[in-house]
Amino acid sequence: MADGATAEAGARESAVAAAMALRDVTIAFRLGDGSVYNAVDRTSLSVADGEFVTIVGPTGCGKTTLLNVAAGLFRPSSGSVNIFGAELFGLNRQSGYLFQSEALFPWKTVIENVAIGLEIAGTARSEACERAQKLLARVGLASFGPRYPHMLSGGQRKRVGLAQVLIRDPKILLMDEPFGPLDAQTRQIMGNLLLDLWSADRKAVLFVTHDLEEAIALSDRVVIMSAGPAARIMGDWRVPLVRPRDIAEIKLDPAFHELHREIWQTLKSEVLKGYAQTDGG
Amino acid sequence: MSRIKLLLLQVLVAVVCVLAWHVLTAVPHGNPFLPPFFFSTPYDVALQIYKWFADGSIWRHLAITLTEATFAFIVGSLGGIAVGFWFALQPTAAAVLDPYVKMFNSLPRIVLAPIFTLWFGLGMLSKIALGFTLVFFIVFFNVYQGVKEVSPTVLANARMLGMNERQLMQHVYWPSALSWMFSSLHTSVGFAVVGAVVGEYLGSSAGLGYIILQAEGIFDIAGVFAGMFVLAAFVLVIDAFVTWVERRLLVWRPAAAETRT
Ligand SMILES: Nc1ncnc2c1ncn2[C@@H]1O[C@H](COP(=O)(O)OP(=O)(O)OP(=O)(O)O)[C@@H](O)[C@H]1O
Numbered sequence: 005m006a007d008g009a010t011a012e013a014g015a016r017e018s019a020v021a022a023a024m025a026l027r028d029v030t031i032a033f034r035l036g037d038g039s040v041y042n043a044v045d046r047t048s049l050s051v052a053d054g055e056f057v058t059i060v061g062p063t064g065c066g067k068t069t070l071l072n073v074a075a076g077l078f079r080p081s082s083g084s085v086n087i088f089g090a091e092l093f094g095l096n097r098q099s100g101y102l103f104q105s106e107a108l109f110p111w112k113t114v115i116e117n118v119a120i121g122l123e124i125a126g127t128a129r130s131e132a133c134e135r136a137q138k139l140l141a142r143v144g145l146a147s148f149g150p151r152y153p154h155m156l157s158g159g160q161r162k163r164v165g166l167a168q169v170l171i172r173d174p175k176i177l178l179m180d181e182p183f184g185p186l187d188a189q190t191r192q193i194m195g196n197l198l199l200d201l202w203s204a205d206r207k208a209v210l211f212v213t214h215d216l217e218e219a220i221a222l223s224d225r226v227v228i229m230s231a232g233p234a235a236r237i238m239g240d241w242r243v244p245l246v247r248p249r250d251i252a253e254i255k256l257d258p259a260f261h262e263l264h265r266e267i268w269q270t271l272k273s274e275v276l277k278g279y280a281q282t283d284g285g
Numbered sequence: 286m287s288r289i290k291l292l293l294l295q296v297l298v299a300v301v302c303v304l305a306w307h308v309l310t311a312v313p314h315g316n317p318f319l320p321p322f323f324f325s326t327p328y329d330v331a332l333q334i335y336k337w338f339a340d341g342s343i344w345r346h347l348a349i350t351l352t353e354a355t356f357a358f359i360v361g362s363l364g365g366i367a368v369g370f371w372f373a374l375q376p377t378a379a380a381v382l383d384p385y386v387k388m389f390n391s392l393p394r395i396v397l398a399p400i401f402t403l404w405f406g407l408g409m410l411s412k413i414a415l416g417f418t419l420v421f422f423i424v425f426f427n428v429y430q431g432v433k434e435v436s437p438t439v440l441a442n443a444r445m446l447g448m449n450e451r452q453l454m455q456h457v458y459w460p461s462a463l464s465w466m467f468s469s470l471h472t473s474v475g476f477a478v479v480g481a482v483v484g485e486y487l488g489s490s491a492g493l494g495y496i497i498l499q500a501e502g503i504f505d506i507a508g509v510f511a512g513m514f515v516l517a518a519f520v521l522v523i524d525a526f527v528t529w530v531e532r533r534l535l536v537w538r539p540a541a542a543e544t545r546t
Protein backbone atom coordinates (compact mmCIF):
# COMPACT_ATOMS: atom_id res chain seq x y z
CA MET A 5 0.00 0.00 0.00
CA ALA A 6 2.63 2.50 1.11
CA ASP A 7 4.94 1.55 -1.75
CA GLY A 8 2.13 1.86 -4.25
CA ALA A 9 1.36 5.38 -3.08
CA THR A 10 5.02 6.36 -3.27
CA ALA A 11 5.39 4.95 -6.76
CA GLU A 12 2.29 6.80 -7.90
CA ALA A 13 3.63 10.05 -6.48
CA GLY A 14 6.98 9.39 -8.13
CA ALA A 15 5.40 8.88 -11.53
CA ARG A 16 3.45 12.12 -11.30
CA GLU A 17 6.49 13.97 -10.17
CA SER A 18 8.64 12.97 -13.13
CA ALA A 19 6.03 14.23 -15.60
CA VAL A 20 6.21 17.91 -14.56
CA ALA A 21 8.64 19.53 -12.11
CA ALA A 22 6.52 19.63 -8.95
CA ALA A 23 6.29 22.78 -6.86
CA MET A 24 7.79 20.78 -4.06
CA ALA A 25 9.12 17.26 -3.85
CA LEU A 26 10.51 15.46 -0.83
CA ARG A 27 12.47 12.36 -1.85
CA ASP A 28 13.30 9.56 0.57
CA VAL A 29 13.48 11.98 3.44
CA THR A 30 14.64 10.47 6.72
CA ILE A 31 14.70 12.61 9.83
CA ALA A 32 16.51 11.51 12.96
CA PHE A 33 16.98 13.44 16.18
CA ARG A 34 19.94 12.91 18.43
CA LEU A 35 18.56 12.79 21.96
CA GLY A 36 20.30 14.10 25.04
CA ASP A 37 21.44 10.63 26.19
CA GLY A 38 23.23 10.02 22.87
CA SER A 39 20.59 7.72 21.39
CA VAL A 40 18.95 8.52 18.08
CA TYR A 41 15.20 8.92 17.57
CA ASN A 42 14.12 8.14 14.05
CA ALA A 43 11.07 10.37 13.57
CA VAL A 44 10.37 10.11 9.85
CA ASP A 45 11.59 7.24 7.70
CA ARG A 46 12.28 7.40 3.92
CA THR A 47 9.25 9.46 3.05
CA SER A 48 8.54 10.83 -0.40
CA LEU A 49 5.86 13.38 -1.11
CA SER A 50 5.31 15.80 -3.92
CA VAL A 51 2.98 18.73 -4.34
CA ALA A 52 2.22 19.92 -7.86
CA ASP A 53 1.90 23.61 -8.64
CA GLY A 54 -1.57 24.79 -7.71
CA GLU A 55 -2.29 21.62 -5.77
CA PHE A 56 -3.72 21.57 -2.25
CA VAL A 57 -2.27 18.60 -0.34
CA THR A 58 -3.14 17.78 3.25
CA ILE A 59 -1.21 15.55 5.61
CA VAL A 60 -3.25 13.78 8.28
CA GLY A 61 -1.60 11.80 11.02
CA PRO A 62 -1.68 11.05 14.72
CA THR A 63 -0.01 13.46 17.09
CA GLY A 64 3.75 13.16 17.30
CA CYS A 65 4.13 11.35 14.00
CA GLY A 66 6.37 13.99 12.47
CA LYS A 67 4.11 16.36 10.51
CA THR A 68 5.66 19.53 11.87
CA THR A 69 9.11 18.07 11.38
CA LEU A 70 8.29 17.32 7.76
CA LEU A 71 7.07 20.88 7.17
CA ASN A 72 10.25 22.24 8.79
CA VAL A 73 12.24 20.20 6.32
CA ALA A 74 10.13 21.49 3.43
CA ALA A 75 10.73 25.04 4.68
CA GLY A 76 14.47 24.47 4.82
CA LEU A 77 14.56 25.18 8.55
CA PHE A 78 15.77 21.68 9.30
CA ARG A 79 18.08 19.46 7.27
CA PRO A 80 16.97 15.86 6.87
CA SER A 81 19.45 13.15 7.84
CA SER A 82 19.13 11.77 4.33
CA GLY A 83 17.04 12.39 1.26
CA SER A 84 16.48 15.58 -0.68
CA VAL A 85 14.01 18.41 -1.12
CA ASN A 86 13.34 19.89 -4.53
CA ILE A 87 11.56 23.17 -5.08
CA PHE A 88 10.37 23.73 -8.65
CA GLY A 89 12.96 21.23 -9.80
CA ALA A 90 15.93 22.78 -7.99
CA GLU A 91 17.42 21.10 -4.96
CA LEU A 92 16.91 23.05 -1.75
CA PHE A 93 19.92 24.20 0.26
CA GLY A 94 19.25 26.55 3.13
CA LEU A 95 15.91 28.29 3.57
CA ASN A 96 13.05 27.79 1.18
CA ARG A 97 12.51 31.40 0.15
CA GLN A 98 9.68 30.56 -2.22
CA SER A 99 7.43 29.38 0.56
CA GLY A 100 5.38 30.99 3.26
CA TYR A 101 5.11 29.09 6.52
CA LEU A 102 2.21 29.41 8.94
CA PHE A 103 3.61 27.92 12.15
CA GLN A 104 1.75 25.67 14.57
CA SER A 105 2.84 27.67 17.62
CA GLU A 106 2.79 31.44 18.20
CA ALA A 107 5.03 33.14 15.68
CA LEU A 108 3.79 36.75 15.51
CA PHE A 109 6.13 39.48 16.73
CA PRO A 110 4.60 40.41 20.09
CA TRP A 111 6.21 43.87 20.06
CA LYS A 112 4.65 44.84 16.73
CA THR A 113 1.04 45.83 16.18
CA VAL A 114 -1.15 43.66 13.98
CA ILE A 115 -0.68 45.89 10.96
CA GLU A 116 3.09 46.08 11.49
CA ASN A 117 3.20 42.31 11.78
CA VAL A 118 1.53 41.97 8.40
CA ALA A 119 3.44 44.79 6.69
CA ILE A 120 6.87 43.63 7.83
CA GLY A 121 7.18 41.02 5.07
CA LEU A 122 7.01 43.77 2.46
CA GLU A 123 9.01 46.32 4.40
CA ILE A 124 12.06 44.13 4.73
CA ALA A 125 11.90 43.48 1.00
CA GLY A 126 12.25 47.22 0.44
CA THR A 127 8.66 48.35 -0.06
CA ALA A 128 7.97 51.83 1.32
CA ARG A 129 6.31 51.77 4.72
CA SER A 130 3.18 53.63 3.66
CA GLU A 131 2.57 51.30 0.73
CA ALA A 132 3.30 48.22 2.84
CA CYS A 133 0.78 49.37 5.45
CA GLU A 134 -1.79 50.09 2.80
CA ARG A 135 -1.50 46.59 1.37
CA ALA A 136 -1.43 45.10 4.87
CA GLN A 137 -4.65 46.91 5.67
CA LYS A 138 -6.31 45.49 2.54
CA LEU A 139 -5.21 42.00 3.45
CA LEU A 140 -6.41 42.43 7.03
CA ALA A 141 -9.79 43.40 5.65
CA ARG A 142 -9.76 40.20 3.56
CA VAL A 143 -9.27 38.08 6.70
CA GLY A 144 -11.94 40.04 8.54
CA LEU A 145 -9.68 42.05 10.84
CA ALA A 146 -9.93 45.47 9.22
CA SER A 147 -10.31 47.32 12.51
CA PHE A 148 -7.65 45.36 14.42
CA GLY A 149 -4.56 46.99 12.87
CA PRO A 150 -3.48 49.04 15.91
CA ARG A 151 -3.82 46.17 18.41
CA TYR A 152 -0.99 44.05 19.72
CA PRO A 153 -1.08 40.25 19.30
CA HIS A 154 -1.77 39.60 22.98
CA MET A 155 -5.04 41.52 22.61
CA LEU A 156 -6.37 39.03 20.05
CA SER A 157 -8.09 35.67 20.35
CA GLY A 158 -6.33 32.52 19.15
CA GLY A 159 -8.36 32.46 15.94
CA GLN A 160 -7.69 36.13 15.23
CA ARG A 161 -3.97 35.57 15.72
CA LYS A 162 -4.06 32.72 13.20
CA ARG A 163 -5.74 35.03 10.71
CA VAL A 164 -3.06 37.67 11.27
CA GLY A 165 -0.47 34.94 10.72
CA LEU A 166 -2.18 34.00 7.47
CA ALA A 167 -2.13 37.63 6.30
CA GLN A 168 1.51 37.94 7.35
CA VAL A 169 2.45 34.97 5.19
CA LEU A 170 0.21 35.83 2.23
CA ILE A 171 1.40 39.42 1.83
CA ARG A 172 4.70 38.19 0.39
CA ASP A 173 2.73 36.21 -2.18
CA PRO A 174 4.78 33.01 -1.79
CA LYS A 175 4.52 30.34 -4.48
CA ILE A 176 4.18 27.60 -1.88
CA LEU A 177 2.17 27.71 1.32
CA LEU A 178 3.05 25.50 4.29
CA MET A 179 0.37 25.47 6.97
CA ASP A 180 0.75 23.61 10.25
CA GLU A 181 -2.63 23.02 11.89
CA PRO A 182 -3.66 26.63 11.37
CA PHE A 183 -7.14 25.94 12.75
CA GLY A 184 -5.95 23.71 15.56
CA PRO A 185 -7.21 25.62 18.60
CA LEU A 186 -10.49 26.77 17.06
CA ASP A 187 -14.06 25.59 17.58
CA ALA A 188 -15.91 23.70 14.84
CA GLN A 189 -17.89 26.69 13.53
CA THR A 190 -14.88 28.98 13.34
CA ARG A 191 -12.91 26.22 11.62
CA GLN A 192 -15.53 26.14 8.88
CA ILE A 193 -15.46 29.89 8.45
CA MET A 194 -11.65 29.88 8.36
CA GLY A 195 -11.66 26.94 5.95
CA ASN A 196 -13.94 28.78 3.55
CA LEU A 197 -11.83 31.90 3.91
CA LEU A 198 -8.69 29.93 3.11
CA LEU A 199 -10.28 28.31 0.04
CA ASP A 200 -11.49 31.70 -1.06
CA LEU A 201 -8.02 33.26 -0.77
CA TRP A 202 -6.38 30.24 -2.35
CA SER A 203 -8.72 30.08 -5.34
CA ALA A 204 -7.62 33.57 -6.38
CA ASP A 205 -4.15 32.40 -7.45
CA ARG A 206 -3.91 28.69 -6.62
CA LYS A 207 -0.64 28.36 -4.80
CA ALA A 208 0.80 24.96 -4.02
CA VAL A 209 -0.34 24.19 -0.46
CA LEU A 210 0.95 21.65 2.01
CA PHE A 211 -1.52 21.65 4.89
CA VAL A 212 -1.37 19.71 8.15
CA THR A 213 -4.35 18.74 10.28
CA HIS A 214 -5.63 16.09 12.68
CA ASP A 215 -9.10 16.36 11.29
CA LEU A 216 -9.84 13.99 8.42
CA GLU A 217 -13.12 15.73 7.48
CA GLU A 218 -11.38 19.06 7.23
CA ALA A 219 -8.62 17.47 5.16
CA ILE A 220 -11.06 16.06 2.60
CA ALA A 221 -13.16 19.19 2.44
CA LEU A 222 -10.16 21.43 1.71
CA SER A 223 -7.79 19.41 -0.43
CA ASP A 224 -7.08 17.93 -3.80
CA ARG A 225 -5.09 15.14 -2.16
CA VAL A 226 -5.08 13.66 1.32
CA VAL A 227 -1.94 11.95 2.60
CA ILE A 228 -2.01 9.74 5.68
CA MET A 229 1.03 9.37 7.90
CA SER A 230 1.55 6.50 10.32
CA ALA A 231 2.31 6.95 13.98
CA GLY A 232 5.99 7.33 14.87
CA PRO A 233 8.72 6.38 15.40
CA ALA A 234 9.92 5.93 11.84
CA ALA A 235 6.68 7.37 10.52
CA ARG A 236 5.90 6.84 6.85
CA ILE A 237 3.23 7.83 4.41
CA MET A 238 0.59 5.08 4.47
CA GLY A 239 -1.80 6.25 1.85
CA ASP A 240 -2.43 8.93 -0.74
CA TRP A 241 -5.95 9.74 -1.99
CA ARG A 242 -7.23 12.08 -4.66
CA VAL A 243 -10.31 14.03 -3.64
CA PRO A 244 -12.67 14.04 -6.63
CA LEU A 245 -15.00 16.74 -5.30
CA VAL A 246 -15.72 19.76 -7.47
CA ARG A 247 -14.56 23.29 -6.71
CA PRO A 248 -15.47 25.90 -5.63
CA ARG A 249 -16.52 24.20 -2.41
CA ASP A 250 -18.30 25.26 0.71
CA ILE A 251 -16.90 23.39 3.69
CA ALA A 252 -20.26 22.96 5.39
CA GLU A 253 -22.15 21.89 2.25
CA ILE A 254 -19.50 19.60 0.83
CA LYS A 255 -19.77 17.45 3.93
CA LEU A 256 -23.30 16.54 2.86
CA ASP A 257 -22.12 15.25 -0.52
CA PRO A 258 -22.40 11.41 -0.86
CA ALA A 259 -19.00 11.34 -2.59
CA PHE A 260 -17.51 12.99 0.49
CA HIS A 261 -18.94 10.27 2.71
CA GLU A 262 -17.74 7.54 0.38
CA LEU A 263 -14.17 8.89 0.46
CA HIS A 264 -14.26 9.55 4.17
CA ARG A 265 -15.30 5.96 4.87
CA GLU A 266 -12.63 4.60 2.55
CA ILE A 267 -9.81 6.67 4.01
CA TRP A 268 -10.95 6.13 7.55
CA GLN A 269 -10.92 2.35 7.16
CA THR A 270 -7.33 2.43 5.97
CA LEU A 271 -6.34 5.11 8.44
CA LYS A 272 -7.81 3.10 11.30
CA SER A 273 -6.16 -0.18 10.40
CA GLU A 274 -2.88 1.44 9.38
CA VAL A 275 -2.72 3.46 12.53
CA LEU A 276 -3.46 0.36 14.59
CA LYS A 277 -0.75 -1.45 12.66
CA GLY A 278 1.53 1.47 13.35
CA TYR A 279 0.86 1.18 17.06
CA ALA A 280 1.43 -2.56 16.94
CA GLN A 281 4.82 -1.97 15.29
CA THR A 282 5.72 0.49 18.00
CA ASP A 283 4.88 -2.03 20.69
CA GLY A 284 6.72 -4.82 18.92
CA GLY A 285 9.88 -2.83 18.17
CA MET B 286 -9.14 49.02 45.25
CA SER B 287 -9.61 52.49 43.80
CA ARG B 288 -6.64 54.77 43.32
CA ILE B 289 -7.91 57.33 45.80
CA LYS B 290 -8.41 54.72 48.49
CA LEU B 291 -4.97 53.27 47.85
CA LEU B 292 -3.37 56.69 48.07
CA LEU B 293 -5.23 57.46 51.29
CA LEU B 294 -4.04 54.21 52.86
CA GLN B 295 -0.47 54.91 51.76
CA VAL B 296 -0.60 58.38 53.30
CA LEU B 297 -2.12 56.88 56.45
CA VAL B 298 0.95 54.67 56.93
CA ALA B 299 3.20 57.75 56.77
CA VAL B 300 1.00 59.67 59.19
CA VAL B 301 0.98 56.81 61.71
CA CYS B 302 4.76 56.43 61.52
CA VAL B 303 5.43 60.16 61.95
CA LEU B 304 2.91 60.33 64.78
CA ALA B 305 4.55 57.39 66.57
CA TRP B 306 7.93 59.02 66.08
CA HIS B 307 6.61 62.28 67.49
CA VAL B 308 5.02 60.62 70.50
CA LEU B 309 8.05 58.48 71.31
CA THR B 310 10.40 61.47 71.18
CA ALA B 311 8.04 63.63 73.30
CA VAL B 312 6.82 61.35 76.15
CA PRO B 313 7.43 60.87 78.96
CA HIS B 314 8.28 64.50 79.27
CA GLY B 315 11.89 65.19 80.17
CA ASN B 316 13.06 61.64 79.55
CA PRO B 317 11.40 60.38 76.33
CA PHE B 318 11.66 56.80 75.03
CA LEU B 319 13.64 58.03 72.02
CA PRO B 320 16.09 60.76 73.01
CA PRO B 321 15.84 63.56 70.42
CA PHE B 322 19.63 63.83 70.37
CA PHE B 323 19.80 60.41 68.68
CA PHE B 324 16.45 60.31 66.93
CA SER B 325 15.67 64.00 66.31
CA THR B 326 12.01 64.96 66.06
CA PRO B 327 9.61 65.23 63.12
CA TYR B 328 9.40 68.96 63.71
CA ASP B 329 13.16 69.56 63.57
CA VAL B 330 13.51 67.42 60.45
CA ALA B 331 10.65 69.21 58.73
CA LEU B 332 12.19 72.53 59.66
CA GLN B 333 15.55 71.50 58.23
CA ILE B 334 13.95 70.39 54.98
CA TYR B 335 11.97 73.61 54.83
CA LYS B 336 15.14 75.65 55.32
CA TRP B 337 16.96 73.85 52.54
CA PHE B 338 14.18 74.51 50.09
CA ALA B 339 13.50 78.02 51.38
CA ASP B 340 17.06 79.19 50.85
CA GLY B 341 17.38 77.03 47.74
CA SER B 342 20.68 75.45 48.81
CA ILE B 343 19.34 71.92 48.28
CA TRP B 344 18.74 72.31 44.55
CA ARG B 345 22.42 72.32 43.70
CA HIS B 346 22.95 69.03 45.56
CA LEU B 347 19.88 67.45 43.97
CA ALA B 348 20.99 68.55 40.53
CA ILE B 349 24.45 67.06 41.06
CA THR B 350 23.12 63.73 42.31
CA LEU B 351 20.63 63.63 39.46
CA THR B 352 23.34 64.37 36.90
CA GLU B 353 25.62 61.67 38.28
CA ALA B 354 22.79 59.11 38.37
CA THR B 355 21.68 60.02 34.86
CA PHE B 356 25.15 59.65 33.39
CA ALA B 357 25.76 56.43 35.29
CA PHE B 358 22.48 55.10 33.94
CA ILE B 359 23.13 56.12 30.33
CA VAL B 360 26.72 54.93 30.17
CA GLY B 361 25.96 51.75 32.12
CA SER B 362 23.01 50.94 29.85
CA LEU B 363 24.98 51.56 26.67
CA GLY B 364 27.81 49.36 27.94
CA GLY B 365 25.40 46.67 29.10
CA ILE B 366 23.56 46.64 25.78
CA ALA B 367 26.78 46.46 23.77
CA VAL B 368 28.36 43.66 25.79
CA GLY B 369 25.03 41.84 26.20
CA PHE B 370 24.56 41.68 22.43
CA TRP B 371 28.16 40.73 21.89
CA PHE B 372 27.95 37.82 24.34
CA ALA B 373 24.60 36.59 23.04
CA LEU B 374 25.73 36.60 19.41
CA GLN B 375 29.28 35.32 20.05
CA PRO B 376 28.89 32.27 22.30
CA THR B 377 32.65 31.67 22.25
CA ALA B 378 33.39 35.08 23.71
CA ALA B 379 30.66 34.53 26.27
CA ALA B 380 32.06 31.16 27.30
CA VAL B 381 35.61 32.51 27.63
CA LEU B 382 34.69 35.62 29.60
CA ASP B 383 31.91 34.10 31.70
CA PRO B 384 34.02 33.51 34.88
CA TYR B 385 35.38 37.07 34.74
CA VAL B 386 31.91 38.54 34.46
CA LYS B 387 30.80 36.51 37.48
CA MET B 388 33.92 37.59 39.35
CA PHE B 389 33.40 41.30 38.75
CA ASN B 390 29.71 41.08 39.49
CA SER B 391 30.28 39.40 42.83
CA LEU B 392 32.69 42.13 43.90
CA PRO B 393 31.12 44.48 46.48
CA ARG B 394 31.17 47.80 44.63
CA ILE B 395 31.87 49.74 47.78
CA VAL B 396 35.49 48.52 47.77
CA LEU B 397 35.87 50.12 44.36
CA ALA B 398 34.83 53.56 45.55
CA PRO B 399 38.22 54.60 47.00
CA ILE B 400 39.98 53.36 43.87
CA PHE B 401 37.64 55.35 41.65
CA THR B 402 38.24 58.43 43.79
CA LEU B 403 41.96 57.88 43.30
CA TRP B 404 41.58 57.48 39.56
CA PHE B 405 38.88 59.98 38.76
CA GLY B 406 39.17 62.48 41.60
CA LEU B 407 36.57 63.80 44.00
CA GLY B 408 34.30 65.16 41.28
CA MET B 409 31.34 63.63 39.50
CA LEU B 410 33.37 61.20 37.41
CA SER B 411 34.16 58.85 40.27
CA LYS B 412 30.44 58.66 41.23
CA ILE B 413 29.43 58.01 37.66
CA ALA B 414 32.00 55.22 37.52
CA LEU B 415 30.59 53.63 40.68
CA GLY B 416 27.01 53.87 39.37
CA PHE B 417 28.21 52.44 36.06
CA THR B 418 29.53 49.26 37.68
CA LEU B 419 26.11 48.70 39.24
CA VAL B 420 23.91 49.57 36.25
CA PHE B 421 26.11 47.82 33.72
CA PHE B 422 25.62 44.32 35.10
CA ILE B 423 21.85 44.56 35.44
CA VAL B 424 21.43 45.82 31.90
CA PHE B 425 24.02 43.39 30.61
CA PHE B 426 22.33 40.33 32.13
CA ASN B 427 18.91 41.38 30.91
CA VAL B 428 20.00 42.18 27.37
CA TYR B 429 21.97 38.94 27.18
CA GLN B 430 18.91 37.02 28.34
CA GLY B 431 16.59 38.98 26.06
CA VAL B 432 18.63 38.14 22.98
CA LYS B 433 19.05 34.49 23.91
CA GLU B 434 15.43 33.94 24.94
CA VAL B 435 13.82 34.99 21.67
CA SER B 436 11.22 32.35 20.87
CA PRO B 437 12.68 29.94 18.27
CA THR B 438 9.39 30.01 16.40
CA VAL B 439 9.39 33.80 16.18
CA LEU B 440 12.98 33.64 14.97
CA ALA B 441 12.15 30.96 12.38
CA ASN B 442 9.17 33.02 11.26
CA ALA B 443 11.36 36.10 10.84
CA ARG B 444 13.80 34.09 8.73
CA MET B 445 11.00 32.61 6.62
CA LEU B 446 9.63 36.11 6.02
CA GLY B 447 12.99 36.89 4.45
CA MET B 448 14.88 38.83 7.10
CA ASN B 449 18.66 39.05 6.79
CA GLU B 450 20.95 39.24 9.81
CA ARG B 451 20.73 43.02 10.08
CA GLN B 452 16.93 42.96 9.89
CA LEU B 453 16.77 40.17 12.46
CA MET B 454 18.77 42.44 14.73
CA GLN B 455 16.46 45.38 14.14
CA HIS B 456 13.10 43.62 14.23
CA VAL B 457 13.68 40.67 16.55
CA TYR B 458 16.76 40.73 18.80
CA TRP B 459 16.71 44.44 19.56
CA PRO B 460 13.03 44.71 20.63
CA SER B 461 13.32 41.53 22.66
CA ALA B 462 16.48 42.72 24.43
CA LEU B 463 14.97 46.15 25.08
CA SER B 464 11.84 44.65 26.58
CA TRP B 465 13.97 42.69 29.04
CA MET B 466 16.01 45.76 29.78
CA PHE B 467 12.93 47.89 30.34
CA SER B 468 11.41 45.33 32.65
CA SER B 469 14.46 45.85 34.90
CA LEU B 470 14.39 49.62 34.52
CA HIS B 471 13.32 50.23 38.12
CA THR B 472 16.26 48.26 39.43
CA SER B 473 18.85 49.80 37.15
CA VAL B 474 17.67 53.36 37.70
CA GLY B 475 17.57 52.72 41.45
CA PHE B 476 21.15 51.43 41.35
CA ALA B 477 22.31 54.46 39.39
CA VAL B 478 21.05 56.63 42.26
CA VAL B 479 22.58 54.31 44.86
CA GLY B 480 25.95 54.50 43.08
CA ALA B 481 25.85 58.28 43.01
CA VAL B 482 24.82 58.70 46.65
CA VAL B 483 27.24 56.11 48.02
CA GLY B 484 30.05 57.67 46.00
CA GLU B 485 29.22 61.10 47.38
CA TYR B 486 29.02 59.71 50.87
CA LEU B 487 32.50 58.24 50.62
CA GLY B 488 34.14 61.44 49.44
CA SER B 489 32.89 64.48 47.58
CA SER B 490 32.06 68.15 47.86
CA ALA B 491 28.41 68.15 46.77
CA GLY B 492 25.31 65.99 46.37
CA LEU B 493 22.77 64.31 48.65
CA GLY B 494 25.31 61.82 49.98
CA TYR B 495 27.57 64.73 50.81
CA ILE B 496 25.01 66.65 52.87
CA ILE B 497 24.12 63.51 54.80
CA LEU B 498 27.81 62.95 55.55
CA GLN B 499 28.23 66.60 56.58
CA ALA B 500 25.32 66.38 59.00
CA GLU B 501 26.67 63.16 60.49
CA GLY B 502 30.05 64.80 60.99
CA ILE B 503 28.58 67.36 63.38
CA PHE B 504 26.04 64.97 65.00
CA ASP B 505 23.22 66.90 63.34
CA ILE B 506 20.73 64.03 63.43
CA ALA B 507 17.91 66.20 62.09
CA GLY B 508 20.12 66.96 59.10
CA VAL B 509 20.82 63.26 58.53
CA PHE B 510 17.14 62.38 58.66
CA ALA B 511 16.23 65.35 56.50
CA GLY B 512 18.80 64.23 53.93
CA MET B 513 17.38 60.72 53.97
CA PHE B 514 13.85 61.98 53.48
CA VAL B 515 14.84 64.20 50.59
CA LEU B 516 16.67 61.24 49.05
CA ALA B 517 13.60 59.04 49.51
CA ALA B 518 11.33 61.61 47.89
CA PHE B 519 13.86 62.03 45.09
CA VAL B 520 13.85 58.26 44.44
CA LEU B 521 10.03 58.15 44.50
CA VAL B 522 9.81 60.90 41.89
CA ILE B 523 12.33 59.15 39.66
CA ASP B 524 10.53 55.85 40.10
CA ALA B 525 7.23 57.43 39.10
CA PHE B 526 8.94 58.80 36.01
CA VAL B 527 10.31 55.34 35.19
CA THR B 528 6.82 53.84 35.55
CA TRP B 529 5.49 56.48 33.19
CA VAL B 530 8.21 55.72 30.62
CA GLU B 531 7.69 51.99 31.00
CA ARG B 532 3.95 52.25 30.33
CA ARG B 533 4.72 53.87 27.03
CA LEU B 534 7.54 51.55 26.00
CA LEU B 535 5.97 48.25 26.89
CA VAL B 536 2.43 48.74 25.57
CA TRP B 537 2.70 45.50 23.67
CA ARG B 538 3.10 43.43 26.83
CA PRO B 539 0.13 41.61 28.31
CA ALA B 540 -1.08 43.20 31.55
CA ALA B 541 0.17 40.32 33.71
CA ALA B 542 3.74 40.90 32.60
CA GLU B 543 3.39 44.63 33.02
CA THR B 544 2.71 44.39 36.72
CA ARG B 545 5.41 41.80 37.28
CA THR B 546 8.23 44.34 37.41
N1 LIG C 1 14.23 18.53 18.69
C1 LIG C 1 13.77 17.29 18.86
N2 LIG C 1 14.51 16.38 19.51
C2 LIG C 1 14.05 15.13 19.68
N3 LIG C 1 12.87 14.69 19.25
C3 LIG C 1 12.07 15.54 18.60
C4 LIG C 1 12.48 16.90 18.37
N4 LIG C 1 11.49 17.52 17.70
C5 LIG C 1 10.52 16.61 17.53
N5 LIG C 1 10.87 15.42 18.06
C6 LIG C 1 10.07 14.20 18.03
O1 LIG C 1 9.73 13.93 16.69
C7 LIG C 1 8.39 13.46 16.60
C8 LIG C 1 7.62 14.28 15.59
O2 LIG C 1 7.39 15.57 16.12
P1 LIG C 1 6.45 16.61 15.36
O3 LIG C 1 6.49 17.89 16.10
O4 LIG C 1 6.84 16.65 13.94
O5 LIG C 1 5.03 15.92 15.52
P2 LIG C 1 3.64 16.36 14.88
O6 LIG C 1 3.23 15.29 13.95
O7 LIG C 1 3.72 17.73 14.34
O8 LIG C 1 2.69 16.31 16.15
P3 LIG C 1 1.44 17.27 16.53
O9 LIG C 1 0.32 16.82 15.69
O10 LIG C 1 1.21 16.99 17.96
O11 LIG C 1 1.87 18.67 16.25
C9 LIG C 1 7.83 13.51 18.00
O12 LIG C 1 7.77 12.20 18.50
C10 LIG C 1 8.77 14.35 18.78
O13 LIG C 1 8.88 13.87 20.09
Ligand SMILES: [Mg+2]
Nearest residue numbers: 067068104180
Ligand atom coordinates in the same frame (compact mmCIF):
# COMPACT_ATOMS: atom_id res chain seq x y z
MG1 LIG D 1 2.96 19.53 14.87
